[in-house]
Amino acid sequence: MRRFFSTMLGQILLIIGCSTLITFTALSTLLFIPKGPPGPPWPWQPTYRIASLVKILNHTPEAYRPAILAAAQSDAGLHYALATQPPICTSETFNTWDLAKTLRWELGGKQQVSVASCNAQNPRKDIQVRVSLGDSELIAMIDNMGREPTRLTFPTLCAMVFLFTGIVVMSVWAIARVISPLREISRHADAFGRELTLMPVKEEGPTEIRKVAHTLNLMQERIAEQMQSRSRMLAAISHDLRTPLTRMRLCLEDTEPTRVREKLVRDIDLMNKLIGSALSFIKTGSDGESAEWCDLDSMITTLCDDYEDAGIQVSYQSAEPLTLWCKPDAVQRALTNLIDNAAVVATRITVESWQTEQLTLIEVSDNGPGIPAGLLKKVTEPFYRIDAARQQNRGGAGLGLSIVSDIARLHGGTLELFNRFPQGLTARITLARQGETSPQKL
Template sequence: MRRFWMRSLTGQLIALMLLTLLLSQVVFYFINNSERDRTMRSVRQDEFLARAMAVARLVGSTDASVHSEVIGAANTALSRYWISDKPPGDPRDWQQRARRHLLRAVPTALDLKAGEPEANLPPNPRLGENDVPVQEGLAWKPVAYGTGSPSAELLDLRAWNGFGLATEVQPGQWLNAVFAKAEPATLSSRYYVMLGVAALVLSGIAILAARRVGRPLRHLTVAAERLGRGEEVPPVPEAGADDIRHTAEAFNRMQSRLRRFVEDRTRMIAAISHDLRTPITSLRLRAEFIADAETREPMIATLDEMQAMTEATLAFSKGEATTEAARDIDLSALLASLCDDLAAMGQDVEFSEEARMPFRCRPDSLRRALRNVIENAVRYGERARVTMQRTSTGLQMLVEDDGPGIPEADMERVFAPFVRLETSRSRDTGGVGLGLAIARSIVRSHGGDITLANREDGGLQVRLVLPSDHRG
């Protein structure tokens, strides 16, 4: 899961879009809340002033005996009205009185008419006693509401999300009004549902976009991997966005140039090797007529060696020029078959059987590389013990012998073409020095490598490593 979100193109696009959605929602939330609060506060202030000034005009135009009924009819669950014989005075003291009115149940107009002592209008349901802070920095602000309305003092109670008002309705009589409506800070469930729907839609868009971008890239990755293993690769489809299409075009051009370069080099080596056969044969025929045996025999031996090298080079060039199709095989079965064939020919070869190991390769080419390594082990180390195992990074084959080993300084030099550490140069004790060079070339063309190491108990260990992700 971590690999998906951190390394895959689809995961990164989904994460980027969800992060963009989250940031946009946060910004939209604050902007929308600010605008909504400003608009709602203005509307509430107008409604509060309209209702309070209407109550003030009614109280001012009626007899004091009905003021209680008027006040009872005006009270609501979120607002309270009361009459005092003093001006509002200090805003903090007035707010404390307003707090007590808000947190006290009051009778309604119906209760008052019926003469019932019980009050059925409960305290303000949105403000508990601990949730009604006393606001600092309060100040009365004169306000007039319409023609004919008495002048009033307005108090902005932001901490309560409300307002306070005091106005003189008759000489010595002041009408006080307070409104408080604390809104919950949590968002509605509908908002979370819509946010989840938006996230799903954006995730779907991200998946489609990632597939559109990732499909050509996957084709390009597979083609590059197969080309690196020496397989014949058809041109990559040049489709998609301009950047991806240009990349595919560049890859196809590179592949064509590499193929032409390899073919030209192979043809040149094959031509040189072929052309050398005629003068070498001519020189050998002339050497046969030399009467002095001491001169004739070394010369013929040298010409034979040159001819063997030429033939080996020509065979190698022909093998390189032949393009073998890659296919899936059981590498364990291939190696077991090769070891059985060599053992049947009288060579001391042992193979430790392993479980089935599927592998995509050019089997004839890989068999040739393995044969060169195993035959070298038998030729120079008397016997070959072959094992194969799966590792965390791929497949590993070990070929061990009981020979004298190789000096550390020559570990890399033996992979060079025509290099032989055996100094007799006799065909009976070794080849022409192309075996390990061919083997490493083939293994590297499959994405692997060959390394040498001397064993602590004597002998040489050849390690062939092939990548496990070889399916293209």
């Protein structure tokens, strides 16, 4: 619950909910706790009769008051009496409250007025009205006040429903106007972070949201331009370097085989490999390859056979035939990097694959020295090398695992490294199982 109210949607709903509650509380207070007397007709009829009698008695000598009271008695359910110590009734309702207000208003607040019901079972009956008359009090008994007036009348109820509906409609509109552009910005930012594909965001919504969208569009343009410039520069460097390297290799092939010649050929091959690794790292995820259905079993089997032909012991195990919607060249490049890394330090390599309902998993395990536990995450960073962990590794650029990690992330998955017992390392690629209708573009 706390996490929900920490979001913008939760905070907006909290503000609207609190303001609505305060509004209805104020409205209810105005309805049920009025400042002045209620409007006619109720309870002005008994008010006029009692107030008129009180005004007459105020100007009448005490000796004549009983006669006036006797003349004022009626059969309309209203009875009068004078008493110095009358019994006091205590039950109060909205009826008694309103009658007391109207009497005080009519009498100008000059005399003490008290109204209560003497019938606890039915507070509308046996209403006692006490008005001070000097040393005595006028007691007026009302047999039945009738039904309590309705405060939630149809117009009032309609006004409250209209108010509530207006608040709900305006709240939905306000939330949609603020939240929808933010969600769109978040979606575009996430897609741009995965694919580095320029997708302008619609600049709509409040002023602040439009400014954020405009800034994000500018940022995307700058990053895309820088990435394109970097790719063009590296492509040019690659071309300029590979041309003289090719000439050098051709010249060496025309010379007599010597130890120096073999060393130079290895150095040239190493330079070509480093250039290819750097370009592959730059182009990962943006090389234009289209996704398609791939027979993963056939790909891995063919790859392992090629390594076996080269004298590297690689075995493949799979519980069932596997197919995957992916970029085949990218996945093959990732597996090649993992097997190449393992072949440098290990004498036995095992590749395993299996699928769950949502994931495809591929593991490349070796019997090499492994990697220190504290460096398992750091080795996936670009250009990071740990020669101490793999003594025989020579000439790597520190990009192999970075490329694998980027390819896995491109396919909605991850790369995990963990040491085996008693020795060895396992690299696990987790890929999301996606179809042609998947919202994530590969």
